[in-house]
Amino acid sequence: MKPRDRLRIAMQKSGRLTEPGLDLLKRCGLTFRQSRDKLFCFGEGEPVDLLLVRDDDIPGLIAQGVCDLGIVGRNVLAEFQLTAGRETAALSELRPLGFGRCRLSIAVPQELDYQSPQQLSGLSIATSYPGLLGEWLRTQGVEAGVVTLAGSVEIAPRLGTADAICDLVQSGGTLVANQLREADVLLESEAVLAGPEILPADERGDMLELLLKRLDGVIQVRESRLLLLQTSRSTLESITRLLPGGPQPTLLPVEGQPDQLMLQALCAGEVSWRQLEEIKRAGAREMFVLPVEKMLA
Numbered sequence: 001m002k003p004r005d006r007l008r009i010a011m012q013k014s015g016r017l018t019e020p021g022l023d024l025l026k027r028c029g030l031t032f033r034q035s036r037d038k039l040f041c042f043g044e045g046e047p048v049d050l051l052l053v054r055d056d057d058i059p060g061l062i063a064q065g066v067c068d069l070g071i072v073g074r075n076v077l078a079e080f081q082l083t084a085g086r087e088t089a090a091l092s093e094l095r096p097l098g099f100g101r102c103r104l105s106i107a108v109p110q111e112l113d114y115q116s117p118q119q120l121s122g123l124s125i126a127t128s129y130p131g132l133l134g135e136w137l138r139t140q141g142v143e144a145g146v147v148t149l150a151g152s153v154e155i156a157p158r159l160g161t162a163d164a165i166c167d168l169v170q171s172g173g174t175l176v177a178n179q180l181r182e183a184d185v186l187l188e189s190e191a192v193l194a195g196p197e198i199l200p201a202d203e204r205g206d207m208l209e210l211l212l213k214r215l216d217g218v219i220q221v222r223e224s225r226l227l228l229l230q231t232s233r234s235t236l237e238s239i240t241r242l243l244p245g246g247p248q249p250t251l252l253p254v255e256g257q258p259d260q261l262m263l264q265a266l267c268a269g270e271v272s273w274r275q276l277e278e279i280k281r282a283g284a285r286e287m288f289v290l291p292v293e294k295m296l297a
């Protein structure tokens with residue numbers, strides 16, 4: 001394969017992970033010019049390009065070295081890790097990305113009183129994840145038939161081609177619509193940044209390291225809020241006690257008002273109106289809650 005000096009990331013062309021994935025990369029300072037066929041996107045600022053493909057192909061493209069990284073569901077990555085041949089390069093989950101959350105679950109007909117995996121013995125289970133299902137059945141010591149389907153797994157019990165299913169669940173709406181109910185969870189999933197176990201030791205490796213640092217900066221503060229307020233020294237202690245979790249607040253003097261302080265606190269999550277009102281009652285004034293975009297320690 002021709003050596004590359006630009007980093008190449010595989011992403012889902014069109015699906016649930018496309019928009020949030022592109023948005024995350026944008027927050028990391030990566031923007032792209034899309035080609036005519038919309039398969040290849042050239043990175044404008046940094047030497048990072050995108051290849052837009054079916055999500056199922058992403059782990060294979062990384063293992064072959066066609067791409068350096070991929071944004072893909074943990075479910076797809078884990079299935080690949082279990083089913084790829086031994087000669088395939090090992091992949092790892094470099095970062096969880098916090099979107100595309102769902103779970104891979106066993107679901108059974110609503111009328112079945114499911115108590116334990118042992119009840120699945122001798123039944124047939126339809127799935128698009130034969131690797132993950134097979135491994136789970138083995139660890140549970142259950143012998144069941146596995147029917148592999150590419151899609152529309154949820155209709156298999158109604159068609160009589162399987163007794164139960166093993167599929168992705170998020171709201172549970174698909175299961176209810178098909179008179180099924182969730183019985184056991186095999187895997188909690190979300191989108192992840194996948195990459196080779198051994199990272200390239202050249203300029204691509206340097207760029208990858210930079211990207212990981214930026215990702216951490218974005219992911220860490222995505223839920224964070226910066227709280228700014230003014231307080232007098234006498235109410236500082238009671239206000240500090242009410243602050244939502246996070247590192248110690250920073251205090252700044254207010255010019256010409258020796259009794260007053262500006263307080264700045266990084267809060268780990270949302271700051272609700274109720275919390276704000278309570279802090280105000282404790283004596284705070286001029287309060288601002290700001291979203292945090294990036295962080296570089």
Ligand SMILES: Nc1ncnc2c1ncn2[C@@H]1O[C@H](COP(=O)(O)OP(=O)(O)OP(=O)(O)O)[C@@H](O)[C@H]1O
Binds near residue numbers: 055
């Ligand atoms: N209902 C859901 N809610 C949230 N995330 C989901 C849901 N269903 C799937 N996902 C996650 O999003 C990933 C992509 O799902 P999507 O339905 O877009 O894939 P697909 O139909 O296999 O697309 P492709 O055409 O790329 O093969 C899944 O592998 C999973 O990680």
Ligand SMILES: O=P(O)(O)OC[C@H]1O[C@H](OP(=O)(O)OP(=O)(O)O)[C@H](O)[C@@H]1O
Binds near residue numbers: 172
């Ligand atoms: O629990 P829910 O919120 O209903 O989500 C689960 C459904 O979502 C996914 O399918 P999707 O809607 O992407 O359809 P597809 O698999 O046919 O693309 C998944 O395969 C489930 O069928």
Ligand SMILES: [Mg+2]
Binds near residue numbers: 054
């Ligand atoms: Mg797919």
